[in-house]
Amino acid sequence: MLNDHLTFSEEFRTENKDRARLLIQCPDQPGIVAAVSGFLQENGANIIDSNQYSQNPEGGQFFIRMEFECPGLMEKREKIETSFSEISTKFHMHHEFRYVSSLKKTAIFVSKETHCLMELLWEWKNGDLIMDIECVISNYDDSRDLVESFGIPFYHIPANKDIRKDAEEQQLKILKQHGIELIILARYMQILTPDFVSNYPEQIINIHHSFLPAFIGARPYERAYARGVKLIGATSHYVTDDLDEGPIIEQGVERVDHRDNVAEMKKIGRKIERSVLSRAVKWHLQDRVIITGNKTVIFS
Structure with a gap:
């Protein structure tokens, strides 16, 4: 399976070697789109896709996501990035060039x-999530056979509140060895310390088994059942120091009623969790998410 995916990854890199995305956040003012479009044209780029959002036309923030193709991009990238600094300074931009052929090195944490x-x-095997899964880390050994059947390195690192510091030191060492750029918490049932999170700001995506901000923390299905809710959901968000309160990327819900017990609600919830996390990861990988404060702008 790994060899097949490596072949797919190389084909994707080759096909997209001249494609990049430009993400911009800046104060709203006239002339931004014209300046950026003109710059890309002057540098031989063709805009493939463009999305923009004005938070408030009178003094608010302005957001852009542009995807473009430029022949010989890898040879031109340094010149393009340096030259763009003039426009960035003029409009007080926070901007990033993201290169489509540079797949994000990803680690998945699971319990x-x-x-x-x-x-x-x-989704990764089918080519719907374009990333390099470098490793899976778990505080249980249960999923080793599953992970290794995909040819992915698996690391079992026991973790609980009593040994959290030692566990995170081991995890960080592995992540650095693999050059990890994105961490996905796929129902990893351990709280990450601020020290750990600080190593990967805006690079850790979690799935919480509740429609946040309802039922933050542990045992949300039990609490939802006790409250008699009629909708249950799941939320994917970026991890911050505040438990389950990071910027939300995606959410989903399903209807339940008085006949659904906790076990049935969990079964329904697992289906929601799978789809919500997958969509959130896909949007992150496609550079469709811009974080602004504790909120996100998602470009479809």
Whole structure:
């Protein structure tokens, strides 16, 4: 399976070697789109896709996502990035060039429940999640055979609140060795410390088994059942120091009623969790997410 995916990855890199995305956030003012479009044209680029959003035309923030193709991009990239600094300074931009052929090196964290992990692996295998899965890390050994059947390195690192510091030191060492750029918490049931999170700001995506901000923390299905809710959901968000309160990327819900017990609600919830996490990861990989404060702008 790994060899097949390596072949697919190389084909994707080759096909997209001249394609990049430009993400911009800046104060709204006239002339931004014209300046950026003109710059790309002057540098021989053809805009493939463009999305923009004005938070408030009078003094708010302005957001752009442009995807473009430029022959010989890898040879031109340094010149393009340096030259763009003039426009960036003029409009007070925070901007990033993202190169489509540079697949994000990803690690997946998981505990006992594997439904989200399996969804990610199949989406990756089918070419629907374009990333390099470098490793899977778990505080249980249960999913080793599954992960290794995909040819992906698996690391079992026991973790709980009593040994959290030592566990995270081991995890960080592995992540650095693999050059990880994105961490996906696929139902990893451990709280990450601020020290760990600080190593990967805006690079850790979690799935919470609740429609946040309802039922933050542990045992949300039990609490939802006790409250008699009629809708249950799941939320994928970026991890920050505040538990389950990071910028939200995607959410989903399903209807339940008085006949659904906790076990049935969990079964319904697992289906929601799989799809919500997969969509959130896909949007992150496609550079469709711009974080602004504790919110996100998602370009479809």
